[in-house]
Amino acid sequence: MSTEAFPLHWPEGRSRTVSWKRERAKFDVTFARARDNIVAEIGRLAGRYPDPAIVLSTNIALRRDGLPLANQRAPEDPGVAVYFLYKKRQVVFACDRWEKVEHNMQAIAKTVEALRGIARWGTGDMLEAAFTGFAALPAPAPEAWRKVFGADVKNRAQLQEAFRQLALIHHPDRGGDPSKMAEINAAREQALRELP
Missing domain, CATH: 1.10.287 (Helix Hairpins)
Structure with a gap:
């Protein structure tokens, strides 16, 4: 993957939430817990498929293993984009609706958890259709x-x-x-x- 983990690499073609429209979330989660929740949920979703090659992109500096460090000052832009492989196809989830990075990460973790429910209780084609909208599209050429x-x-x-x-x-x-x-x-x- 050629996606940057730091600074935030927002997916092309995805609209952004303007800062004054961001909301306070009711998630009771620390930064480290939200980060771990994303990694765990994507790992569960990937299941028997090999390493999902997760890239968690934020405006938070990184640890040596490439994941964001906990206990940093909150960045001005709390957006989060998570790129990973699902069945050998790169997909991305991005969220900047909430005022805090950890809340945007938790929202993505909950979204992946819900998609796992679709895989468990729905049909496989429903999950594939859902993932079509999350494809990491290349940037369109000028004009x-x-x-x-x-x-x-x-x-x-x-x-x-x-x-x-x-x-x-x-x-x-x-x-x-x-x-x-x-x-x-x-x-x-x-x-x-x-x-x-």
């Missing part, structure tokens, strides 16, 4: 969004209309392809950074 939305998109209003039209066709809730929808979302994020 790649124009290939998705067309060269005639010149402002955010036109982008929004083009996005809406494509979402009506490709959204998984409407029977569309999740990977195509992920590509459309990544292109939209790129276009929003460039358009007035």
Whole structure:
């Protein structure tokens, strides 16, 4: 994996929570416990598959084994991105909804725990469909969004209309392809950074 553990390597195409919209979580967990919970839950999810090659990316300095150190001053950006291999495919979970790094880590651990429940009680195809949205997509090439939305998109209003039209066709809730929808979302994020 070419993902950076420090500083935070946020996945391309994923939106961020603005700082003033972050919330206080009700998790009662220390940084070290949340870190260990993520590693344990991903290990359980991986099961019989080989090493999931976990990369826990935050704005917290790292220990010698590559995991974040506990007992550091809280960073300004509490975002967390966890990259790992699931059935030989790189996936990523990212969370910055909560005000503290350890709470974002615990939210990811709980999400992985819930997905393990789907694997246990649901069907295998449900879990595979869920993981499609967590694929660690490569960064789109500059101007790649124009290939998705067309060269005639010149402002955010036109982008929004083009996005809406494509979402009506490709959204998984409407029977569309999740990977195509992920590509459309990544292109939209790129276009929003460039358009007035």
